[in-house]
Amino acid sequence: MSNLVLTKNGNIVRSIQPGLGNFPAWTSFIDDLFKEESGYIKNADFNKGITLPKVNIKESVDSYTLEMAVPGFKKSDFVIDLENENLTISADIKTEEEETKEDYTRKEFGYSSFKRTFILPETVEEDKIEAAYTDGILSLNIPKKEEAKPKPARTIKIS
Numbered sequence: 001m002s003n004l005v006l007t008k009n010g011n012i013v014r015s016i017q018p019g020l021g022n023f024p025a026w027t028s029f030i031d032d033l034f035k036e037e038s039g040y041i042k043n044a045d046f047n048k049g050i051t052l053p054k055v056n057i058k059e060s061v062d063s064y065t066l067e068m069a070v071p072g073f074k075k076s077d078f079v080i081d082l083e084n085e086n087l088t089i090s091a092d093i094k095t096e097e098e099e100t101k102e103d104y105t106r107k108e109f110g111y112s113s114f115k116r117t118f119i120l121p122e123t124v125e126e127d128k129i130e131a132a133y134t135d136g137i138l139s140l141n142i143p144k145k146e147e148a149k150p151k152p153a154r155t156i157k158i159s
Contacts, residue, residue, distance in 0.1 A: 052114055061149060064124065064142040068116070071136030078138065080131055085122065087129075089138070090115035123148030 056067045068089065070078075077091045092113040099106045120126070125143045132139050 052116060055116065057118075063144055066118070066140040066142065068138040068140075069136065070114075070133075070138050072112075073133070073136075073138075075133045078131075078133070080140070082120075082126055082129065085120045085126075086117055087120050087140075087142075088115065088117045089140075121148075 054069045056065075058065045058067075066087075070091065073091055073093060077093055079088075079090050081088045081090075090113070092111075094109070094111050096109040097107070120142065123145050125145055128143045130141045
């Protein structure tokens with residue numbers, strides 16, 4: 001039996017050996033290794049033009065904290081949008097450097113961008129979200145609404 005399985009690096013494996021779970025069949029693996037169009041092995045570790053920064057999300061009693069590792073950016077490079085409980089963080093950097101000497105000119109340029117979207121729970125105070133950028137870490141403090149905060153335990157007396 002043949003199945004399609006999406007691997008964690010985004011490639012599709014065509015066949016599965018019965019009884020071995022999600023491991024690709026050796027014949028399929030060998031075929032893909034030598035086929036240029038498949039990209040199963042050849043492109044697995046190469047940057048495909050999209051860079052997604054690493055994110056930590058922490059929850060406390062009063063808020064959520066989102067920390068994103070984005071070194072090399074400036075505060076002005078970021079665009080943070082909030083629409084219909086979707087928090088989108090994006091940035092674009094274009095750099096260009098030119099060095100002209102007597103007998104040559106060297107010109108280099110670079111481009112880096114990302115866009116991450118997070119679905120916020122309905123229990124956050126959207127109007128009170130704050131952002132800060134320090135030492136390559138973009139931090140967002142996302143406070144919870146009062147009704148979302150845990151209430152202290154209480155004893156109910158029987159009447």
